[in-house]
Amino acid sequence: SIAQNQVTLKAEEAKHTINRHIYGHFAEHLGRCIYGGFYVGENNTRIPNTAGVRNDVVDALKKLKIPNLRWPGGCFADTYHWKDGIGPKEKRPSIVNAWWGGVTENNSFGTHDFLNMCELIGTEPYLAGNVGSGTVQELADWVQYVNFGKESPMSNLRRQNGREKPWDVQIWGVGNEAWGCGGNMKPEYYANIYRQYATFMYNYSPTRKLFRVASGASSNDYHWTEVMMRDIPTSLMEGIALHHYSVLTWDDGKKGSATQYSDEEYAKIMKQALLMDDYLTKHIAIMDKYDPQKKVAMVVDEWGGWYNVEPNTNPGFLYQQNTMRDAVLAGATLNIFHKHCERVKMANLAQAINVLQSVILTNEEKMILTPTYHVLEMYNVHQDALMLPVEVKTNDYVLGDIKLPAISASASKDKNGRVHISLTNIDPKQPQQITLSLGSVKATGVTGRILASGDVRDHNTFENPAKIKPAPFTGATLKGDQLTVTLPAASVAVLELN
Template identity: 45%
Template sequence: MQTLKKHVKRTLASLALAAMASGAAAQQNAEIIINADQPGPVINKNIYSQFVEHLGRGIYEGIWVGEKSKIPNTQGYRKDVLAALQDLQVPLMRWPGGCFADEYNWRDGIGPRNKRPVKVNTNWGGVEEDNAFGTHEFMALAEMLGSEVYINGNLGTGTPREMAEWLEYMTGEGKSTLAELRRKNGRDKPWKIDYFTIGNEAWGCGGHMTPEYYTNLYNHYATFLKAPSHNMPKLIASGGHTTDTSWAEHLTAHVNPIEKLAAVSFHYYTLPTEDWKVKGAALNFDEGQWISTFVSTWKMDEFIRNNKAVMDKNDPEKKIGFYVDEWGTWYDVEEGTNPGFLYQQNSLRDALVAAVNFNIFHDHADRVHMSNIAQMINVLQAMILTDKEKMLLTPTYHAFHLYKPFQDATYLPVNINHAAPYTFDGKSVPSLSVTSAKGKDGKTWLALVNTNPREAKTVDVSVKGTSVNKATGRVLTAERMDTHNTFDAPETIKPADYSANAQNGKLTLQLPAKSVVVVSLE
């Protein structure tokens, strides 16, 4: 941490000197104007949601170790992980998949753990799944974290009855057999189920369906999903991915009744190479793969815009949400690990990718009411990595922590002027990604990402209708593009304090190269 603070102080000091130098006068500062007089939609807190799948060590060891484990735990849940997630204020979790969901029978995960059937996880590594973590364990975790829940139903190998009975088991209030079974298994009161989706990636691992066929199945299954009116979850349809808008278009036109459709999901992953066979390394990459990663992740904005355009034709009142319920970086797995466990390291680059995506989601807060990064622990772009009793927080965790003030904040449009793009190796992306909002705390918040790994940026900030005297917050940066935390050095990278005062009525922020800065304005 001391090394990071020294690096930040050195960087900010050199920026200040450069700004005063005569040679810097020729380069105009970037300018940010916050339109506080034009408030937009609320940035739904669920944009900062997590995804928990039965995959690798994402649940077993990552969250659940069992009551008899030597790893300190509370009723089987790791104490260190619980504390970290509670501090993150996780608004919602999606479970049990993912591809796993479409082979999951909920009855396998209830009752005494020593009597639950052992299955084979055919999607992820071919390992045994003993179902120790099931409905009761997931719902208890959500209650410990104060999180809403998003249940992914089994369309691929399940039946309408199986899905309907699961919902009744969780929400039943009377003396039905299923409600009584839940009570027998230790839960008296029904759980609050916030969201329920019918299937996952129906275009791929969920059944290789067409949009037309899936829509017919969605109408079929949704007909039989019933719960008490005050506890009926919002129903979500499994939508498309990348450039494919046909799912959003067909679903919003043909779900009947349309009131049964709260949202259409969407999946997109950032690959440095955009080649699924050789995706690129999580560490020890060069600047060519740095910029190609941001070229890839910035496509998220284009894909959301295209899907919103087709949805606007069928749903001009914007009643149906567009949920990016799987996103994040996907690299080649770490050498020596099970390829089916999707374990990868997490560096400063991942933190910037996360922040750029947050800013994109904010720009589309009228439709994007939820996103779920893949995944919470030990899988892909994780918040937390564990190794038996050891645990560390990743740079992506710190990005989520920096952005906590944006949960349920009111979006404020921003104008960005004089920000030259970041260009390298024939590729170009915006050098600045910016978002602003009025937080529930009444403060005006501003988040900035400098994607250029070599050059710092000087930014003039103003807020329409008011003067700004000070900016206070935190910065996340480091000397190397792939700076990351390890179990031997778990605090190599984490946020440092940041502040700036206005001079002669003008607020200027100095952004280090490859950095995320989140500040409140006074």
């Protein structure tokens, strides 16, 4: 039976913009994200590339309009010494990637490779500095190396390595998961260390001030956020991070299959994903207490679903497939970020290629786009648009003792006045009918696109890469100021009003 859900646009209450940086991505030296994913080496004659970076990947990420890309980690960042990755490639030292499979890292992809790649993609770099095993001087030098235009030891070294103009990198992470792989620090200790590091990260550009992000809490660790906000002055911190993964358990091998999951596993993962709303509400309340003027941004720089690795792949490489579950998870999460866009100014899906909830998977010369890619592409109409608040009355999706909202929604108005409404049906079994009241928004017609498939476990493969792709949506009809929408089970739609 098709029940009734109610969505109401509250355009007259619109105040805040959806920062495009909410649509950011993450590229760690982990498994096949960099090597084989982004980068195949400049001597590769089999896979078309520009300075070693795959052309197919660049094209796909351009279409996605990715606003920023975080690098080189994650946990790897606090082991990374950036000077290992500059200068002639044959002279760069090989190191061990201790966190991720213990593989040899030959440093052939370094600072120049990454920053030039960002220029190619048309995305802003987000560099994660090494606090855990680095030094204040090392991070200060990195900032000078990439950002300083005049004479100095580091800017001269950059020129020697072939780059005249500074890249002018604005977004910087000051360590990663300092409570864990970034040094197992207590919050008070890290807050002090943060203050010290941030002090020596100079603004070399008079117009573009650095945007420094403090390592943030995991999921519902409110104490971490409390201490950061209490102990770090807003003059030293532009953003504070939050990491939240949708995961059944942190026990290795018990995270459930990325494709062959039960209905119960689906519901549990989706419940984890939807907790983002509650977590953000509570972290933001703490931030509001110390920073009522909202100077410091919330930066959710790691989010996504985390499952068992694909059978017969390196457990340290975190390579997982991506189904319609991930599409629904992404749609619902982005709707949550939109809702909190007054404080949430940036986010990074983990990770872009071949790691965790990827938008792209590669296998040698083959590349496929995942259902998650398509959701982020459909949703990119919301980037830098005015968020229109929505009131949502939803049916429940109930499985045993798990109760989830059946639908999730968000809306925005772009610079050309076009209104887009994103709708996600979380119910994996039943279509959902929605009555959508436009309120003061005037429309004469509606078009849209939808991502759906026969089964929530469906996914794209190298053999069948376009099984799941957006299709024109015909399930919405407009009558006066009301839309009637029927969303298929486990689907994501974006409507445009005319």
